[in-house]
Each structure stands twice: as structure tokens, then as C-alpha cells.
Amino acid sequence: MATAHFSTQILRPIPPVCGSFRRVTTTGLPSTSPSPPTIIFKTRKELNPRIQKLKWARKLSLVEQSIPPKPTVDVEGLVSFLYDDLPHLFDDRGIDRTAYDEQASVSIALGQAGPYEITTRWTMVMKFMLLPWKPELVFTGTSVMGINPNNGKFCSHVDFWDSIENNEYFSLEGLWDVFRQLRIYKTPVLETPRYQILKRTANYEVRKYAPFIVVETNGDKLAGSSGFNDVAGYIFGKNSTAEKIPMTTPVFTQALDPESSDVSIQIVLPLEKDISCLPDPSQETVSLRKVEGGIAAALKFSGKPTDDVVREKQKALRSSLIKDGLKPKVGCLLARYNDPGRTWSFTMRNEVLIWLEEFSLD
Secondary structure, eight states, X not given: OOBOOOXXXXXXXXXXXXXXXXXXXSSSOOOSSOOOXXXXXXXXXXXXXXXXXXXXXXXXXXXXXXXXXXXXXXXXXXXXXXXXXXXGTTSSSOOOGXXXXXXXXXXXXXXXXXXXXXXXXXXXXXXXXXXXXXXXXXXXXXXXXXXXXXXXXXXXXXXXXXXXXXXXXXXXXXXHHHHHTTSOOBOOSSOOOOEEEEEEOSSOEEEEEOOEEEEEEEOSSTTOOTTHHHHHHHHTTOBTTOOOOOOOSOEEEEEOSTTSOSEEEEEEXXXXXXXXXXXXXXXXXXXXXXXXXXXXXXXXXXXXXXXXXXXXXXXXXXXHHHHTTOOBOSSEEEEXXXXXXXXXXXXXXXXXXXXXXXXXXX
16 A cells, blocks of 8 residues: 655645555545546636635646637647546656646646646545554545646645635644544444545544445434344345345344434345345345435544434434525434444444435535
């Protein structure tokens, strides 16, 4: 796993931290290279309003020079270049500096970048190696790549994090955002549903889940354990072929209504399993179901997930989603990653998830 080194050519809200970098397309299945960023070409008039308010923008003197009436810039070529180059920002190969304007002098100035920009959206996960438990730091945001129309090279690069409002060069808000992610969460080394982190705000993550299969039965309450022994029995061999199936994480409890009166408890089955080839449950109250996946918002928390705590977290998440203009569906999921009898409560990893009606990164 390559050590992460922040490039000195890139403006960051806070100073770099020591860590290692891995791909963040899915959880549980790390890779050796980051995902290609989503890249959008925009002109000055199409820039996000947040960029208009930028107080500290890094730009080069060539941007301030007069722009030719009809500049010839191979934008499609630069976009293709970024798809190949940016994933190497934090590995041993590094970025190709020949595509960046090296003749212009660097200065700190007020205002926005030049009229020609490529906006990239990225998701990054780093392991903070200085702490024994090696916590993961998750960041999402956008970067604006300024293009010098005189030579077709990149002349500026400014980053904006989704999780903070103050994106100045050194932001106490950004430092606090990093510090909050350093807490201990114990996550078992077991297979888990695949998801891609699309956006991480200060209060929640937006994830895109791939389809997965669950074995489920009725439960009594959202934070209860009624029915767990029945679904656990299925993977331990209480099925039509007496097949033992590997344990996964988390254990889901799903509430289908606002009052949490219609509840099911679920165990996720391994990804390589096909529902048509799985053995039938021995108990009539246990069933198999394919979850089609989709977009969900997740709020992570530690401690014992009592009914009152889960209800409070669910309300807080739903309130944040509505405030941000998103459309949460009815009901929620409680995800429990730990054995409560063998895990200290302050290290437990719990999550409340709410499926979204729709979501766009535009």
C-alpha cells in the first residue's frame, strides 16, 4: 500500500497527514490504485457558486494575462489525461508534471481561477498510520483545474471539501473534521456489502450500494435481537442441504415504517452466492431476498445501540438530509458490525442508513 504524499502543487484546506492510500470504490475489497475521478469541463459562467466566494485561491500569473480570442485547447485530451494521471497522485508513480505549467510564478491572490477550468469530483480514503488502530480518513470534494489557454497546460489546482464550509488554505474546521475521524471503531475483518462513497458531509455519507442477498426473518424492535438466532441458524447449517455459509457483517435490522413496528432482522450472504443456487431455509419464518441496492445515506456512531439512541440518530440523519434538499425514503436500517458480548461499547461500529429517492452530484 503506497504511502500518501500530498503534492506541493495542490492547495489543501489543511496540512497533509501521514497515511497510506487505497481505492475507495467498494468497502472490504481494497485495491492498489485509486478510482478514476469524475471529470466535468466547465467555463467560468458554469462554476459552482461556492467557488465565487473563494477567499484564498491559488493561481498563476499567466492566468492574469490577456486571453487570445480563439484559444486552441485540447480539452478532451486534457480530460483523458486526468483520468489516467490523477489516480497516481498518492502512489509511488506520482503525477506527470510535464502537463503542468512550470514557467509561471506562483502567487496567492483573491478571486477565482481563469476562465478555462476542468472540474473533477473525487473520493479519497487514507489510513492514518501514526495511530495503532490506523483509522480511515474519508474525504470527498471537487477540484478545479485551471487551464492556461496559451500552452494548453494546467496552471492552477484548487480543492473544495464537501465536509467543511471554510475551504481556506488552513482551516480549523478542516482540522476538526480530520480529528473527528481519528476515533476508534472496531470493524471485523469480514465480507460486507459493496458500496461506493459518493459524498461525505460533516454529518453523513452518501453511498451507492451494489445488489446483495440477505437471509431475514421478523424482529420485534429496531434495536432488538429477536430473530437473530433464526437467521444465524441458516448460515450455520439449518437449511435444506445443511450447508455452512461464511459469516459476514453487518447485521441489518430494517424498519419499514416510521413507528418501527414492522421490523425484520437480516444477515448478508457472501457476494459470490446466487440466490437461485442457495439452499432453502429449514424454518418457514426465514426467507431469502435480493436487495437491489441503490443510494443510501449513512450516519456512523459508537456505543450500545439502544432503541432511544437509534431513534435519535435516525431523526438526526433524516433532518440533515431534508435540510440538504435530499429525499429520504420511509423507514431506516440499523447496521451493527460487532459482537456486543465481545466488544467494548465505545469501540462498537454502528450505522443508521436511510435509502434515498434520488441523488445527483451535479
